[in-house]
Amino acid sequence: MQVKGYSMWPTLKPKDRVIVRPLNQHSELPAIGSIIVCIHPQQPSLRVIKRLSSVADNQITILGDCPDASTDSRQWGSISQSCLIGEVVALASTPLKQGS
């Protein structure tokens, strides 16, 4: 998947590619601190990438690494664990441009 936006800066930047391991309801939950992909709780057509912050009672909280550029559980609150669709297992960074 290709990253769009800055909410995971500086870990991920726009156009970075990530390889995502799909998860289903029977999968073991990723470890706290993992970068995960989930369904936007209010816009189901969107897939969002954040960091898993906590898990409790089938609810997860997710946060961006760059709070100033992120909408996440600070606004949404905890979201259903069923929104979780994958865990990032590898990253292919976009090379930085010279002079940028």
Place this chain on the structure above:
Amino acid sequence: MLRSALSAIVRSLPASTVEAHCDGPCGVYDPASARVHAEAVLAMTKKLKALEAPASAGDHHAALNTFARFVAVKEDEAQKTKKELLILWTDYFKPEHLATFPDLHDTFWKAAKLCSACKVHIDQGKAEELLAAVEKIHGMFWQSKGRSDAWVTAS
């Protein structure tokens, strides 16, 4: 080398988008809004400094009314300038821009402080400094978009 080759292969593959996003940005930004309000601050400051004492006691209330209106507009325009600057600072500019503009935070912070100073005082020097700060931000903004739009003032 193997790692960069693998990265190149991964990057060449088709990929769906995953949003590292912030909800609801319209994506329309322009420092012109801040410039118009900052110009108004300077204009009102000049008008306040040009006010003369009433010629007769009968003109006293009219003069007070004019003074109060000018101050109210100056403060309102300074607050609007600050709001527009904060939108650019916190919504438009991203951490990536710090590489190109290492003084970005300092520039906005000082500009916001100048807005406050222009509200508190009737200080033409501060109003001119504010307009200069907005001009600097105008340059940074358009440079970040790969453009070099001219700085044009309304007054």
